[in-house]
Amino acid sequence: MARSIVSEIKRDHIHKLIADGKRVDGRAWDQVREISVQTNVVETAEGSSRVKIGNTEVIVGVKMTVGEPFADTPNKGVLSTNAELIPMASPSFESGPPDENSIELARVVDRGIRESQMIDLEKLCIEPGKKVWINFVDIYVLDFDGNLFDACNLGAVTAIKSAIVPAKANGLGEDYPMPITCTPISVTSVQIENSILVDPTLDEEKVAAARLTVTTDDNGDLRAMQKGLSGALTLEQVKTAIETSRRLGIEIRKLIG
Amino acid sequence: MARSIVSEIKRDHIHKLIADGKRVDGRAWDQVREISVQTNVVETAEGSSRVKIGNTEVIVGVKMTVGEPFADTPNKGVLSTNAELIPMASPSFESGPPDENSIELARVVDRGIRESQMIDLEKLCIEPGKKVWINFVDIYVLDFDGNLFDACNLGAVTAIKSAIVPAKANGLGEDYPMPITCTPISVTSVQIENSILVDPTLDEEKVAAARLTVTTDDNGDLRAMQKGLSGALTLEQVKTAIETSRRLGIEIRKLIG
């Protein structure tokens, strides 16, 4: 179905535009769609955020409970990231347990947060080896128009930043803000006809050969990367995508404050 | 398959009879099929019952174990009701985990028992917050000829009434009868061609537009209701079904003693 006649025409159209250095929606190759972020949208969560990048929309909630640490990190809180591609968001999403797409998505978002040490997990230790804060970061995609990696990263990061540790309700003193050390931002590029385009729409993703998601920290250092799709990238394209991510990361960090 | 030619003929036949105020098996609109109840049929269960309503047959067992109470009801025993529509009972039932039909069935039966407070769950507390009796009420449908809601309600209620708390085997003193406060009875009506019929057979259920199950307590008060099927009921039909349930509930309560 994805390869119907209509989509072939669309594919040709996108290819032709790109050959002329243009995109369907008129953006520059390194221009991100309009971003909107709304935090604290769900009061049953410790932190939450609703993010739109163009027509792609996600809602993210952070729930915190007291639990046991992992045996190999007895003095650290626990982070668990989950993504749900619910059928509400797209005719191509189906009900059921996470498939390979939502698993990859959640794991890439998780790595950006985890490897940048965004959350100071040691500050979320209550009693070493016994009690720590468990953070469930649950991502629901509500409307799908491409580039879920960046929308979900941004949703997760802003939801985490908005979270308040529910110490009081757990008999552990006063509530306090989530301990944050930095703001990891991912920027995803795709390769189409040997051009690199950031923040692809769904139509662009459908014709893309390869994808590269690059997550940088406040210093512009690399914290996570993920190449996807069954095409190849040249080393030059990889470096372009990294450079672009670093540059746009600074802008997006400013935007979300 | 359900809509084969044969069933269309059957459907027309039932419709015509109802238009004349008659039913296929000659019953009055508010007449329940013959009921038989046999308790203590399985000695490995704390309580058990085998119930037939017409050709519909179910077997119900109550198993009791010592376990932890729910956090929000630390001084109450736990009730868990489960229904299995096993393929033995009907060519239309399939193996596998409970589907929406058996889940609805179990939940409606559960609500009748729970909301009428039939079992005095506080008397099933052993040590508040720590140890209580867990009651598993497991319903197996053996032969399916319509009106499972009432057959399963009756099976569950009579199995519970026959149960002996296995205190001795658990080192908790002498055995004693399940603490019972009342006898919730459900009566189900269906709407066919704007007529209300109680205790539908399978053939009647197949042509019914809407279903209403009403569970009353010893005082005739309402304890649970459930409307089903994709047809509508008028407010008048709802009231007729309630009134009928209340009246027949008294008779059935007498029957089972």
Next chain:
Amino acid sequence: MARSIVSEIKRDHIHKLIADGKRVDGRAWDQVREISVQTNVVETAEGSSRVKIGNTEVIVGVKMTVGEPFADTPNKGVLSTNAELIPMASPSFESGPPDENSIELARVVDRGIRESQMIDLEKLCIEPGKKVWINFVDIYVLDFDGNLFDACNLGAVTAIKSAIVPAKANGLGEDYPMPITCTPISVTSVQIENSILVDPTLDEEKVAAARLTVTTDDNGDLRAMQKGLSGALTLEQVKTAIETSRRLGIEIRKLIG
């Protein structure tokens, strides 16, 4: 697919040979294919073995952890046997949880080990009722050319024999060898055209009417049996299969030392 024209020809060929008292690969009816056993092939396991019988190949690992005993055997270690028919091994194996074939396989292997009391489970008790050694015997079939029962039995038995109890890593004193009392060996025969053949190849299994696996202990006594496939065995055939298993068991026990 299994009943394609090619396989019908193969079937006829095998049948004809058997009528002449011959087998496709020239073996005698009571001759086992070449056996090779390599132990300690995986150093992350407490014991391991890679076994080939003809072209059938399995790898087995024994993992031991400290855990709780079963309530009815408080002073005994625990044995858990699992078999995975991974799609690597055969075009007919599929991904997914164990199906009826791998469940039967694991259970028959388990019974041979358990019922012969090969492992002295009482010596694997650390603290009665609280802490015992849990033995996971995990069997992976890597290459499938018939007679999985015997290949898996041999893999499991040799892996268990090679296992070292990891006491030191668990703070329980010095490591010591798995306590072994005997060596249960299974020998499987099939009935084709009223002939009995041991150690069937895949082609022979496909045309076999019935299968009998017989596991004997060091004394030649019976410890486990399993008849399979939808054909029948005469009492005489059962006795032949038992007698053959006893005789070949002695040889195989010598082979593995």
Next chain:
Amino acid sequence: MGGNSDMKLIDENGIRIDGRKVDELRPIKIEAGVLKSADGSAYVEIGKNKVLAAVYGPRECHPRHMQNPAKAIVQCKYNMISFSVSDRKRPGPDRRSVEISKLISEAMEYVVFTENYPRTSIDVYIEVLQANAGTRCAGLTAAAVALADAGIPMKDIVPAVAVGKVNDQVVLDLNKEEDNYGQADLPIAMIPRTGEVLLMQMDGHLTQAEFDKALEMGVKACHEIYELQKDALRRRYAIVNGETEEEPKEPAEDVNEEA
């Protein structure tokens, strides 16, 4: 139902803990056409409940054996997102949501002209973003608006509301505290114009007199909600502004903002 609690939830002046009278609905906000990918959608807030509904279809029915050669099937899936409740809910359907999905599907099937679309499926996805008692009614209310937004022919729009019993009084539209410590809950969905009941459940303890009163209160409230549903659809198609030509599938420029 928690049964006869000692907790005082209605004061001597008949005012509830959130300031409402016994027959008063919580504040309601309904918006149609809030999602881009779905064929139809709606967002509903009832008090602190926040619910999204999306419709896809009529479309090819999968799996095939569920196809009906005579009509479309209506499949509603009600789901609470993991952080919509105090204790995190594991993703995936639980028994409660399976039952609710079944009941909402049955109710919706009655109003959709399913004969128009044989062999197809009309899929309705209801996601509870924030829950505060009454989510099945909020979800059904949203689903009905989303179906209309998708341009699917229907007998009528369906509103739903729960009536309950608290401190021995019949009260409308229970909030979370009233639900936790209340004595009865009676969710109802109906076609207000004809008085046809499409969904009805009850649990707790009601005398006949209480039931009659509750039913009356519920019917009245359904009329109110029905008007808000129609308002939302009118706003969506800008009928109030005389812009009746607007093509349903093209959302107004700023419609997405608030959701």
Next chain:
Amino acid sequence: MGGNSDMKLIDENGIRIDGRKVDELRPIKIEAGVLKSADGSAYVEIGKNKVLAAVYGPRECHPRHMQNPAKAIVQCKYNMISFSVSDRKRPGPDRRSVEISKLISEAMEYVVFTENYPRTSIDVYIEVLQANAGTRCAGLTAAAVALADAGIPMKDIVPAVAVGKVNDQVVLDLNKEEDNYGQADLPIAMIPRTGEVLLMQMDGHLTQAEFDKALEMGVKACHEIYELQKDALRRRYAIVNGETEEEPKEPAEDVNEEA
């Protein structure tokens, strides 16, 4: 098998704890045609075991890829209901019941004339209502009667029984205590007329001499059970009363009473 227990299960006179001799079966009751919806059915009690079997088919085989163009497939599902054992069993198949279902299916496939019904499935459902050792044999015994009750052409009726070893003696038809503390268990199903073995399993410890004795005892008991199976079917069709015309699918008026 619990192995060599000190528990004395057979007294000096060779009498077992339930009063039986070593080669004596428990009381057996077999009834055919006990369910209305199924195409065939049977109820079997062997000692304290209570087992129901129901047959549906030959009917269209689902899923299709399991169809055999040359014959019917026989699918038996053995299941213990949750309250049939001392500790509640979670509903759904466990590994033990998967294995037993496979073995009973294979045994039954041999006796059914499957070539008569290509592409179909003959489904046999065995539900253990109360378990007391020997349920797989009781289930297979019931399944054979239910298949005959369904009018499905078969080579013969199949009986099954377990022989075991207790206190170093070979004994017939172990009960629960004997099974728990016994030394060996040998379930057998066969066609008594031909001596063909259709199911055979063994676990525990048997010398060749013990096995031979057990086999002999099992064969004899299978003959006994076989007669009881045929009796049940005769009663079902009232052959004893000369009412040989009776149509198999119409159960006798009072047949359902006792089950």
Next chain:
Amino acid sequence: MGGNSDMKLIDENGIRIDGRKVDELRPIKIEAGVLKSADGSAYVEIGKNKVLAAVYGPRECHPRHMQNPAKAIVQCKYNMISFSVSDRKRPGPDRRSVEISKLISEAMEYVVFTENYPRTSIDVYIEVLQANAGTRCAGLTAAAVALADAGIPMKDIVPAVAVGKVNDQVVLDLNKEEDNYGQADLPIAMIPRTGEVLLMQMDGHLTQAEFDKALEMGVKACHEIYELQKDALRRRYAIVNGETEEEPKEPAEDVNEEA
């Protein structure tokens, strides 16, 4: 990544705990054609990693809705067997292996001439027998050899290796200790001839300069592994001995010995 650990993993002479230099690979052994049933297979050891890969196909694609009328699909399943790691891993796919399977499938799809086999599936099964960091790269390396062994037309053989950062130094091919206490991990798969990157992941902390150095080191190592892959295939077909006629699907007599 464990982050900045105090553990000293590289000594003052730049020698690592297993005796390697920072840009040195672990010992590698590659063998093609080690299984009989599979259409192609390979066994790879990289340090203490032991990995098997098997290929089936091109064959009919199941389920059908996954078929592509224009080309074959390549489905790689990466799996760790339960005893390949210190703590027993429950059989069945976990989230990590699902992700790795997806990435390896995508990488392999690029090099296979999938247009040659429309509607089919090429299935690659990777089983990690013993794990010691770098299993996804070892698995991909094995998969590429197995695909070639199966005679499936490919653009080129694909090698893979991970580069990492340990004690603030960029190092090649991390072993388990280095992986546990390291600061970054960068697995790469590429076509050495063209410099095309087919798999790239990264986690940890790398500056741009470190990344550039790591990439350079990885590219060089991929060339080395590529030569070993080709060697294995040459040995498999005995090209070195001039026996170029040998039919690929008939393994050499003694090829199975070592695996």
